[in-house]
Amino acid sequence: KRALYPSWNGQNVDPRVRPVAVPRPGFVFFSVDYKASNLVSLAYTCLKLFGESVLADTINADIDPHARLAAPLAYYFDDRFRSAVEAKGITNGQSIECFNLFEGRKKENEQNYDKTFWIGGFALPPKHEQGGVWKGGEGSSFYRHWRTFSKPVGLGYPGGLGPDKFIVFARGQYKIIVTRDEAVAMRDIWKVTFTEMPEYLKYITNHLKDPTAGYDDMGQFCYQSPLGMHRARADYCAAANGFGLQTPEAEGVKLATIALQKEIYANKKSILYGHTRCISLIHDEFFGEVREDDYTTERVEEIQRIIQAPMSKLLPGVKVGTTGCISRRWYKLADPVWQFCAKKGRNILVPWEPK
Numbered sequence: 001k002r003a004l005y006p007s008w009n010g011q012n013v014d015p016r017v018r019p020v021a022v023p024r025p026g027f028v029f030f031s032v033d034y035k036a037s038n039l040v041s042l043a044y045t046c047l048k049l050f051g052e053s054v055l056a057d058t059i060n061a062d063i064d065p066h067a068r069l070a071a072p073l074a075y076y077f078d079d080r081f082r083s084a085v086e087a088k089g090i091t092n093g094q095s096i097e098c099f100n101l102f103e104g105r106k107k108e109n110e111q112n113y114d115k116t117f118w119i120g121g122f123a124l125p126p127k128h129e130q131g132g133v134w135k136g137g138e139g140s141s142f143y144r145h146w147r148t149f150s151k152p153v154g155l156g157y158p159g160g161l162g163p164d165k166f167i168v169f170a171r172g173q174y175k176i177i178v179t180r181d182e183a184v185a186m187r188d189i190w191k192v193t194f195t196e197m198p199e200y201l202k203y204i205t206n207h208l209k210d211p212t213a214g215y216d217d218m219g220q221f222c223y224q225s226p227l228g229m230h231r232a233r234a235d236y237c238a239a240a241n242g243f244g245l246q247t248p249e250a251e252g253v254k255l256a257t258i259a260l261q262k263e264i265y266a267n268k269k270s271i272l273y274g275h276t277r278c279i280s281l282i283h284d285e286f287f288g289e290v291r292e293d294d295y296t297t298e299r300v301e302e303i304q305r306i307i308q309a310p311m312s313k314l315l316p317g318v319k320v321g322t323t324g325c326i327s328r329r330w331y332k333l334a335d336p337v338w339q340f341c342a343k344k345g346r347n348i349l350v351p352w353e354p355k
Contacts, residue, residue: 010280010287015332023289028296028326028351030276031334032303033285034253034311035321039065041249042158044315046196049203055194060319063099065194067143070150071102072189077182078146094192106143152176153186158197160204160240163187204240226314227251248315253284255310260286263306271295271302290326297348300324327352 023029034040036059043056043065058065074081075093081102082093090097152170161169163183170176170183178186191197210222210233219233223243229251231242260278263270276299278288286307290299304322312320325336328351338347 011282013330018330018332021330022328026291027289028292028328029287029330030290030300030303030324030326031285031287032300032307032322032324034249034307035323036065037249037253037284037311037320038155038245040311040315040318040320041246041252042200042244043318044248045244046200047317050196050199053194053196055196056318058194062319062321064147066147066150066154067103067106068099069154069190069193070143070146071099072193073150073153073186074102074142074146076185076189081142093189102143102146105141148174149176153190154194155245157187157190158200158240158244160201160237165237200244201240204236204243208239208243210234223247225251249284249311252311252314253281253307255314256307257281257286259310260303260306263302271299275299276303287330292326294344296326300326300349325349325352 021029039055040059043053043059046053047056055065058068072093075085075098076082085093085098085101088097088101090101092098152166152174156166156169163180166183166187167178167180170178204221208221208223210220212222212232219235219238221234221236221239222230222232223234223239224230225247229247231239231247234242257278264272264276264278267273275291275293275295276288278286280287286303290296290303301324304324308320308322323336325334326349327334331352331354333354334352337350337352339350340346341348
């Protein structure tokens with residue numbers, strides 16, 4: 001008889017509940033996801049439309065686009081960071097010098113950057129009903145805090161949000177509470193950081209009007225996907241978000257899923273065959289089990305290679321990156337942990353453990 005286990009929706013498991021999941025004996029969990037895949041998709045779209053893109057240049061230079069936006073946000077909103085930057089004679093929060101100082105804080109472990117309450121792994125200020133920029137969380141480092149903070153800005157505004165809808169989005173998705181004035185300032189910083197973005201939003205308005213939609217219809221916009229799908233009668237935000245960020249990425253992930261499953265289940269010569277099982281696809285993260293042996297690292301690297309190829313082919317001109325890690329339980333915060341192996345003469349992945 002087959003053992004019976006309760007099922008759950010892998011996409012919406014609370015981070016506090018995930019660690020009850022453990023792999024089968026002899027296996028560890030792997031997690032492989034794309035680096036800023038929505039922004040890779042957006043960069044490709046802008047490159048295709050305009051022939052150039054600051055966002056694409058950022059990604060192709062191996063600069064984390066979330067961190068690139070986080071630096072001027074931190075400069076504008078964090079008095080301590082701005083003072084430290086200006087003490088170096090730097091007065092432009094958008095400058096590469098400011099970004100380099102921000103990146104320099106990456107390895108610092110500023111625990112209890114500012115104590116606030118934590119809910120589901122994200123910080124919520126105690127006096128959140130009064131508004132105000134989120135000021136860190138217990139166990140949060142300065143770098144992690146501002147990089148997380150940049151995500152709703154860099155992903156919400158290119159999706160066509162205005163300041164009022166952004167406030168709802170930032171609070172609902174990221175538990176970040178801001179006032180309207182702060183939301184407007186964040187949008188202005190985003191436009192200056194990635195200068196093609198105003199032109200991108202104008203393109204949605206001027207070129208994606210749906211000729212089949214009447215004035216009384218909810219949707220007035222339409223677009224074609226990289227693989228030829230036609231989406232009709234979308235509203236403005238759905239068109240901006242889908243055309244640039246989500247649809248190209250989703251089609252790339254779909255192609256990558258097919259390629260990975262073929263390799264795992266159909267290619268008997270593959271290092272993955274019989275030793276790997278993909279359990280869940282969580283947005284742009286492939287999660288599953290991989291056998292724990294001398295070839296665990298090579299298998300995770302092979303998964304990364306397989307899922308990068310279709311995305312790179314679909315979205316040419318922008319570098320597609322991935323990260324991979326392993327763990328003995330399912331942890332949302334798991335990161336790659338490398339350790340030198342004398343037997344192999346190289347660094348290998350070892351399971352991430354919470355501190």
